[in-house]
Amino acid sequence: xxxxxxxxxxxxxxxxxxxxxxxxxxxxxxxxxxxxxxxxxxxxxxxxxxxxxxxxxxxxxxxxxxxxxxxxxxxxxxxxxxxxxxxxxxxxxxxxxxxxxxxxxxxxxxxxxxxx
Amino acid sequence: xxxxxxxxxxxxxxxxxxxxxxxxxxxxxxxxxxxxxxxxxxxxxxxxxxxxxxxxxxxxxxxxxxxxxxxxxxxxxxxxxxxxxxxxxxxxxxxxxxxxxxxxxxxxx
Numbered sequence: 001x002x003x004x005x006x007x008x009x010x011x012x013x014x015x016x017x018x019x020x021x022x023x024x025x026x027x028x029x030x031x032x033x034x035x036x037x038x039x040x041x042x043x044x045x046x047x048x049x050x051x052x053x054x055x056x057x058x059x060x061x062x063x064x065x066x067x068x069x070x071x072x073x074x075x076x077x078x079x080x081x082x083x084x085x086x087x088x089x090x091x092x093x094x095x096x097x098x099x100x101x102x103x104x105x106x107x108x109x110x111x112x113x114x115x116x
Numbered sequence: 117x118x119x120x121x122x123x124x125x126x127x128x129x130x131x132x133x134x135x136x137x138x139x140x141x142x143x144x145x146x147x148x149x150x151x152x153x154x155x156x157x158x159x160x161x162x163x164x165x166x167x168x169x170x171x172x173x174x175x176x177x178x179x180x181x182x183x184x185x186x187x188x189x190x191x192x193x194x195x196x197x198x199x200x201x202x203x204x205x206x207x208x209x210x211x212x213x214x215x216x217x218x219x220x221x222x223x224x225x
Contacts, residue, residue, distance in 0.1 A: 035215075045212055102209060
């Protein structure tokens, strides 16, 4: 596709529910990243995929968060038993990358998650 | 993992003045340092980047300098314009991307 696509663009759900966020990277981009951005804050690294393996998942805040990726394509970020502090914009980015990671990232528009 | 610190958190300049934002990083293995601009409600957009084998890079009014020994890099914007007003993020890769906390730049007309 032309750019990184994320869905849904907005998600409102009740505390305790599970949510699944989707990211479609730019075709051919082997690296994929998830970030969390709270209102007025910086970009909090969550997880990085190289192909369908995750060499760095150190940023996942708790075991309620998980992510997977199918090949070099779509990734899903799942948050189980959501809490109000999970409310944020979840951004996905992709890049052409070898293991060195020294390629620019291209961001999607994000999913704005609101937990009631 | 990598730790990136960014200063200042807010910066207000008069139109036409220069703006400088500084970042430090902790992992000496980091070898790629991009800068992103994020306007309110929009996605971050890459504005310039530098790799570890280069000390300085310039693109029109924007320049970035890198000091690998001291583990710091800086963004320089000259002749600032109101449309430069945004939040700027630095990042270092090792190889996951680690972002600084952001600098809110306000250019006053």
